[in-house]
Amino acid sequence: MDESKKNLRRFTRMMDRMRKLNMSRKIPSIAKNEYEILGILYACGAGERTADGRPEENTPAVKVSRLAALMGVSSPSVSRTLRNMREKGFVCLRTDAADRRHTLVFLTEKGEAELKSCKKHMDRFALRVFERMGPEQVEQLLILLDRMIDIMEEELADAKKGDLL
Numbered sequence: 001m002d003e004s005k006k007n008l009r010r011f012t013r014m015m016d017r018m019r020k021l022n023m024s025r026k027i028p029s030i031a032k033n034e035y036e037i038l039g040i041l042y043a044c045g046a047g048e049r050t051a052d053g054r055p056e057e058n059t060p061a062v063k064v065s066r067l068a069a070l071m072g073v074s075s076p077s078v079s080r081t082l083r084n085m086r087e088k089g090f091v092c093l094r095t096d097a098a099d100r101r102h103t104l105v106f107l108t109e110k111g112e113a114e115l116k117s118c119k120k121h122m123d124r125f126a127l128r129v130f131e132r133m134g135p136e137q138v139e140q141l142l143i144l145l146d147r148m149i150d151i152m153e154e155e156l157a158d159a160k161k162g163d164l165l
Helices: 003-020 032-043 064-071 074-088 109-133 135-158
Strands: 092-096 102-108
Touching: 003 092, 032 064, 032 074, 032 102, 032 109, 064 074, 064 102, 074 092, 074 109, 102 109, 109 135
Parallel strands: none
Antiparallel strands: 092 102
């Protein structure tokens, strides 16, 4: 087996190991997919509220179908997660007035607070990992990942829709 194929197998195994890390031990109050949804809603501005805590009429909302697409999962899967999140008070769900087939999702104050709390835990975890690696290795890792992402973006930009990568 040539060096490139060995590196590809090694890289694939590493990415698989990273994907399988059980980060829920660090933030036991929330599931991974709930954390991801909170992050998406926050980034989209879906947490803007009136003084009484309800979503404003012009608050950006995220459709369930859009969340599913961003997460790479089915809409029914996202809907199940959202029902649990609504019960916990993390999100508010509203039928889209313009198209009643769609459900709009908003971040609540409690959901935003949970996201910030989880992020604080994750940041502390990452800083401990960086500390153990040392500044030189962290810098080297970041440079290499940045370079890899640049190349991947270029490759994807060059590919036409439907092209086999």
